[in-house]
Amino acid sequence: METEDDVFNLEKLIVQLDGLHTELSQLTKKSPNDGLNLFKLKLVNNVLGSGNQVLTGNYKPFEDFNEFEEVTLPTNSDVTMILALYKEQAERFRSDNMIYSQHRWQYVINGEPSAIEGRPPTKIGTIK
C-alpha cells in the first residue's frame, strides 16, 4: 500500500464484504437457489468492483471474474461463495500488509510501519 487512502479503502472493503457475506449467508441458508434481486446484485457488484481495485495480482480471487451479470441470474449461493473468496483474499492482503512494531500492529505504507493501527493479522505466512 502506498498511501493512507489505500488503507482506508481496504478497511472499507473488508467491512462491506463482511456485511454482505453475513446477510447473504442467511438468505442462502433459507433458499440457496433463489435469484438475487437486481438492487442487491448492483450493490454486490459495486463492492466487487472496489475489491478488484484493491485486490490485484495474486490477491485477485479469479483472473476471469470481475462481477456478476444480470442475465446469468446468480443465485444466493453463487453470490455467497464469491463474497467468501473475496473476503478471504482481502484478509490475506491485509495480513500481508501488517507489521508488529513498537508493541502494536500497524499497517505498512511504502514498506514502512505507518501510524495507522490495525487488528492482528490472521493469515500469517502467505506468499506475497
Add this chain to the structure above:
Amino acid sequence: MFFVNVFMALVLHKRVYALLDGNYNHFNSCLVNNKSVKTIMAIIRPRLTDHFGIPLSQADLDFAIPFLEEDIPLYVDPFMLWRSPSQQDNALHASLLSAFNNLGILVRDNKEEQALEILIAASECDEVGLGTSATRHGKRIGKASAKEIINLFKRIPQYARSGFRHFEEIQLFVDGVSKDRISDITCSFLKSFLIDFTIQQCDKLGIPKVSSEVQNVYDFRKNIFETQSAISLPINPKNGKPLIFVPKRWLRYVPWLSYDDYFKYYCPQDEISHKPEELRHIEVLNYNRDNYGVIDNYIKEKERTFEDCHNDPLFSQIPITSAKRRFSQIQKLPTGKTDGADIAYEELMGQLLPSLLYPNLDFAQEQARTDSGVSIRDLIFYNSASTPFLKDIYDTYGARQITMEMKNVQAIERIHVDQLNRYLADELGQFGLFITRNPLKKAEFKRTIDLWSGQRKAIVVLTDTDIGQMVELFESKQRNPIDVVVKKYSELRRSCP
C-alpha cells in the same frame, strides 16, 4: 340528463376528430398486404394487436384485446358501472337505465311495437365480441322473448311506476335471458361511448382505423337505434367488420345480479315447492313475478354488499402453493409414457408455465400438432415484447408468438430437435423452447448451435432444474421467472460462434 348531454357533446366532438385523422390509407394498405394476411394465418389464436404487430401485454391495456376468430369469454356486468367510484361510469349506468326504462314509457304510450323493435335491436352486439361464440356472431332475441321482457312493465307495478334500478333483474322474470344477453344489451345502449373509447385507445396505441358503418348505435336524444356511417374504427381483418373495445374494469364471468346466485342463496325455495322435482326454472320465474318483494330484498342485499363485487381478470395466476405442488408432482413423474406420465407432464406444465410467465407473456393456447406421425403438444404464448429480452427476440427472430414444446423424455433426440426446427417457420418466429426433464446431450446441444449458426434459429432448453428455479423466483419475487429463460438463452448465445 346533464351527464347524458355531456356525453353526447363528447361523442360528437370525438367523431369529428376521428373523421379528420388520416389512418384510413394505412389501414387499407394493411388489409391488402399479403404479408399481413399470411401473418393472420400463422398466428395461433390471433388477437387484434398481434395482427397489426403491436406487441402489448393484456395486463398493460385498459381494454380486453379482441380475438379475431372468437369471442372473449367474459361479459359486461352493468352492476360494475353502478358500483364504480367513477362518476363517468355511474352516469353511463344512468344513461343505460334511462334507455331501458324508455321501453316502459313506450309501452305506456301504446307504442309497444316500437319498444319491441328497440329491444330486439339491442339484444345483440357483435362488434364487442364478448361471450362464448366461436364465430364472433350471435343471434338476436325473438319477438316472443322480447314481448315477455316488455310485458314486465305492465305485469309488475313497481316497474310500471318507476322503472328498473338494475335492468339485469329481467333474468329473474324471463326465461332465456342470461349473462350474454345482459352484456349485449348493455353494450348496445352504450355503443356510442364504447366507440369513443375505442377511438381513444386506437389513437393511443397506434391501432389503424378505417371509416366504417356501425349499425344500431343508440341515440339518447331521439331514443332510437340508428346506423352511423363514417366512424373510424378498427376492423377485423378476417371479415372486414368493425370492432369495438370494452373497458376491462366492466368485465365479469358472471353478473353480480344473476339468476343462479339468486336461486342458490336468496330464493325461498320451500315457498315455491316442497318437492324438488317441481322446483323448476319456470316456476321460480312465475313466483318472482308475483312476489316482487323477494326480488326487491335480493337487489337491496346485493347493493349493500357491492364492495365485494369486482371485475374478473382475463387471466389469473395460480397461487404459489399450487405452483409448488405442481412442480413437486412433475418431479415425481417418470420419463416416458408409463402410466400416462407424458400426458400428466404436459397437463401440469400447461397449468404451471402460463402463471410463471404472466404478465410478461400472455398465454395463447395449448396446441396439439402431428409431425412425422408423432403427436406433439405445445404451449403457445403471445410475445408482448415487454422486456428488453422479449423485444430482442421479437426483432431478431420475428417471434410474434413463442412456442414451447413439451417433452417428457429421458433425453432429447436429434429427431425432436428437427421437429421443432421444422415448426419454427418464418411466420411463427424462429425462437422456440424445449420443456424437458434433463439437459441436452452434447450432440443435440451442438445441433442447436448449428441451427443458430446456419439458420439463425434459437432453441432454448428448460429442464426440471430451470423450472424449479422459476417456481422459486415465482415465490420469492426476487427476480422475474422469465429471467431463467433469459439466462438459458444467454448460455446458448455464448456457445454460438
